[in-house]
Amino acid sequence: MLLDEVVRVADAVGATRSRLAKVDALAGLLARLDEAELAPAIGFLTAKPRQGRVGVGWRGWASAVEASGAAAAEPSLEITDVDDLLDRLQAATGSGSASGRAALLAELTGRATEAERDFLGRVILGELRTGALEGVLVEAIARAAEQPAPAVRRAAMLTGDLGETARLALVVEPREPGALAGVGLVVGRPVQPMLAATAATPTEAVEAVGEASVEYKLDGARIQVHRDGDDIRVFTRNLADITTRLPEVVDVVRGFPVDRVILDGETLALDEDDAPRPFQDTMSRFGADSAREALLHPWFFDVLHVDGRDLLDEPLSVRLAELARIAPDHRIPGEVTADPAEAERVSRDALAAGHEGVVVKAIDSTYAAGRRGSSWIKVKPVLTYDLVVLAAEWGYGRRTGMLSNLHLGARDPSGDFGEPGGFVMVGKTFKGLTDKLLAWQTERFQELEIARTSSTVQIAPVLVVEIAIDGVQRSTRYPGGVALRFARVKAYRDDKRPDEADTIQTLRALLRG
Template identity: 50%
Template sequence: MLLAEVARVSQEVAETSARSRKTALLAGLFAAAPAQEAGLVIAYLSGRLPQGRPGIGWRTLGQETAPAAEPTLTVLDVDTAVAEIAATRGAGSVERRGGVLAALMGRATAPEQAFLRSLLSGEVRQGALDAVALEGVAAAAGVPAADLRRAVMLDGSLPRVAAAVLADGPQALRGVTLRVGQPVQPMLAGTAGSVAAALDVLGPCAVEEKLDGIRVQVHRDGDDVRVYTRSLDEITGRLPEVAELARSLPGERFILDGEVIGRAADGRPVPFQEIASRVGSRVDVEAARRTLPVVPYFFDILVAGDEVLLDLPVRERYAALAALVPEHARVGRLAVEDPGAQAAEAEEFSAETLRRGHEGVVIKALDSSYAAGRRGKHWLKVKPVHTLDLVVLAAEWGHGRRTGLLSNLHLGARTADGTYAMLGKTFKGLTDEMLRWQTRRLRELAVEDDGFTVRVRPELVVEIAYDGLQRSSRYSAGVALRFARVLRHRPDKPATEADTVTTVLAMRTP
């Protein structure tokens, strides 16, 4: 299939707001894709590269290359080129990757070049992400979306399942099941504003500690233990403590869901950034283990022996977990069978969790099943909301639906000498109206525009919500915002009243 067809549909999807129209556009494209290319087409329209991010910066992507006059580039050509770029390492690799990219761009038409830049930079945000892409595949294959969603949940890969069902029809779904050794997409939690609000929504529930660590899925089949991240990457060798604990458990075959954290000498959890560094690909595992040992805590079980437990309610899955995993390796938990009578107890459990340095709590309906890969309404996280007033230092031109708009904001806090220290970037939380307004305002403040980033006078203040801070060597303040999103612009507030670096550091989570 020509990449031009993929780029065309991507653009059309970006220009429509109707979900039904998006689905129809994608279904038509997926149905027309040759069987051996369907997985690639679906991955590209979902904003993913099978090889992951290939390590090409915007400076390289932004280099001008004369476009081809006619479309000849296929999705298989793109896959071959990206695989070569991703595999290029060592001395001179930047130049070699640039050469492959230039050759690829030279074969692409102007619309294809725009799509490739978005795809290679991870900026495909035209609304054709997993949920809509899945509906498009279901329509193209003539299968119920619910059946396809469950198969993808069990297999962990929409492109892989989609390619099979487009090639073989509905019967392809019958062979998809949860298997030990094949990671499954984790269930995610929605958000509640308070413990009381979550209790009102969920009824009988469990209130569990929300740990600020690395989500892990642990598979054991005899002596074979595999540890996966929430993005389904295997990291077994980087967390030997987790594998050792799994082998010590009495069960021979299981899948556990949990979190890995580290603890300081005083018993409090260490910052997320320190734990994240433990799973780095270049880390000396034994040295890291001596300086920062980690501890896994489990909160769910998906398979026990030959039984798949996904459809069992929380209360039964927890009983199976408790039968396998000792209490010291399970997250702290309070069962709330009567929310009315136990509301104060639940509030105190949440407060005590925060006092011990954890993020907050996750509250789970006791009768709910495990909806893998979805952010369901049956799990609700409750944690404090941190906000800061920060100054916009620069903004990046958007892509896809945000083409022509200044989107990704560079955020800074005031320093003692009157300058600003950057703390991170975000494009989240911005409505279309906010994007249009900030584009007009930032263009008025612009002092430099290199075609990708517009640097501005530090005058516009924005109110930012964020989940916490992590250590960062990239920024001069030594910290970066985690999961920052824009709440509102504050044109009424001068930059001199924005938060300072001193204030930010004082708010660092323990």
């Protein structure tokens, strides 16, 4: 199949808000794919090529587009052509590989139409936002294969691989009935992690789920650890294998009194007083060239398998008892309670210890991997700040023609990071924008325009917007040395002047240490 057909479906999916329409469009595409095209196509649609990251950044992609000249007039690239080129890009490493990688990128961009270039750039750079997330694709696979959605969802959960799930449902199941149902938990093969919904307070969360395990929410990195005898592997939230980068986690799990186990938890770095260090200190250990200065400590909050016994469908109370038996010194702190006042106390203790908040988990809940259900509820304090819009980027998909991604600035009254009284960029966000706000700001920003590039409109710094964040982190990308975490728009503040916006110093004060 031509890549152009995937591009057209991705555009259609991105242009609609209807989940049913997204599922219909994707199911129609999946039903027409050959076996060899399924995994690559799903990787493209989720901006997660099966090869993973292939070492191409914005600059490399832009250079390749420029070097290849005019885009192709007619589509000719097939899905398997692109998949093969990405394989070759991934393999081109080591001394002298730069010119070969450049040639491969130029070949890819030179054969692509303008629409395909735009699509592939966003796929490779992880910037494709079509709304074709895993949940929608699971439904589309079920629709295309005429299989029950729960069976497909469970297979996706247990394989951790949507491409393989599609192959099982669309290719294997028709000739081997029961293939989907036969997918089981395998030690050494990561599963999609269970996710949590949100609530404003611990009281609200406990009232929603009843008796619950109220546990600290650490400001760390999610890990899933598999042990099969002496073979221990550590996976990230996105199921990437990082075993070689976290030897201290491996050593801890090697000391547990089990032979085969699957654990779910978090890891983070601590300072000399056992207080959590900044999030990026933990994440620095996840990079390919990670240094070992930050020692990571693992804490676990769930166990999915112990010595031949699957626990996915056991209630949380049973899983916690097993966890207490095998890892008593590495459990995330928490209390089992149905009392909202007790949940509030645990939350205060967690915040006082420097953690993010709590997760409230129904004590009778099973492990619904890969889903954001109502049995787990996270509670974190929401911080809001008044910032100034400095620029906005043109959107794509259903936001094509709209100014969407906001560049946000904090006031710098003393000029510590620029000119006195100016504004220092601290992050971007496209979240929280309604269609009405998008239309308004697209018109208003162009009235305030002071400069533009092909992708961005810079505006006079006169609009104040209230932004909700989960916190900040250190950043070398922005001159103020700080970046917003999980920023989203709450409202424009017409009642505030730019000189009333929050300062860069206020945001920097949120940095621990």
